Amino acid sequence: MKTGSLTGKRRVKDLLLQQHNRFCADCNAPDPKWASANIGVFVCLKCCGVHRSLGSHVSKVLSVTLDEWSSDEIDAMVEVGGNSSANSIYEAYIPQGCTKPGPDATHEQRTKFIRLKYESQAFLKPSLRIMSGKMNPPSSITKGIKDNLRSSSGSREDGVAGFIGKLKVKVIKGTDLAIRDMMTSDPYVIFTLGQQTVQTTVVNSNLNPVWNEELMLSVTQQFGLLNLKVFDYDLLSADDIMGEADIDLQPLITSAMAYGDPRMFDNMQIGKWMKSHDNALIDDSAVNIVDGKVKQEIFIKLQNVESGELELALEWIPLES
């Protein structure tokens, strides 16, 4: 009906006039004239171009002034409430070393950030990670946003802590580990995730041990950091520590959940854990789909120790498979 669509358009324009919607959700350029109806953000022309390149299954782009909006699209947009609500979800945890582009950012900078933000959903807050499963992630995330906005506290999810999948940790090798005996060490690695602990075998008298050993951990909805500690095995006294590191599992699990069944995709990169001043990464660590599996190679500089590096390979195994 004519009057209905006029009222609808009015609602979108009223929303656009709110202060937080006067700047592009992705680059802060003033006066955005475009919207992603399924995500619920207003964006500038340049960012709109990137959104469009992601495909309408990720972001359904509409002009505020030119396009006809369906009542569903208007309802979705109004319910999310625009940029500050959406960004409080999609940009909840931007890691150090990843900067949000400004209005003058290059197309490459824009594309990188926007893909991480909406396609990989790499910056979501923990309580929403789990909602991003299955195919067609953006609409389920949008639903997640709405549910989250409705429940003022996050307590709704706390009661449903269940297993969401398994983490296969392959400990490949260590390099230049610290000396704890006379000339060498007998290293092994312990991983702790929540209440679980798994460990490798001991390699005798070797500062460059090769393990190639696979360990398995169960992962719950409320997963935290994966901690690893390297020890020197000592028959006579307590084992000496040879360094440690925390591994952020969020990039792996969030991107795996966002993509759903990895067997449906060709080999590609779907996420990244970025090196920063406050993590142990030697290099950025990409999350890839490789032959239908979600994998991540990690090169760690051991912390709180004089020397030592560790090479790991993670694989995410969702519950369904």
Ligand SMILES: [Zn+2]
């Ligand atoms: Zn923009």
